[in-house]
Amino acid sequence: MTEEEEQEIRFELARLRQEHSDLDAAISVMSETGKIDPLRIQRLKKKKLALKDRIAVLEDQLLPDIIA
Structure with a gap:
């Protein structure tokens, strides 16, 4: 994986995490x-x-499983 590809994945991860957090807040407000x-x-x-699920896939791309 190139450094540019890794940077794109990290950017996408940050965006998805923010969207996930926003949805969590919206659900909480609606419930309260x-x-x-x-x-x-x-x-x-x-x-x-x-x-x-998408966040988990991207995290796996950044940190692949290493069999010891």
Whole structure:
């Protein structure tokens, strides 16, 4: 992996982590304010989970498993 590719992955990771955090905050606010739309919360949680999976894939690219 080139240094440029690694930098692109790190940038994408930072963006995805921020989006994941934003979704978490939005879900919390919706739950706390009582303005609960169960379908919307479910969709946000599903999107948050997809982001988490994508983050894991990118992290694995940066830190591949080394069999000792």
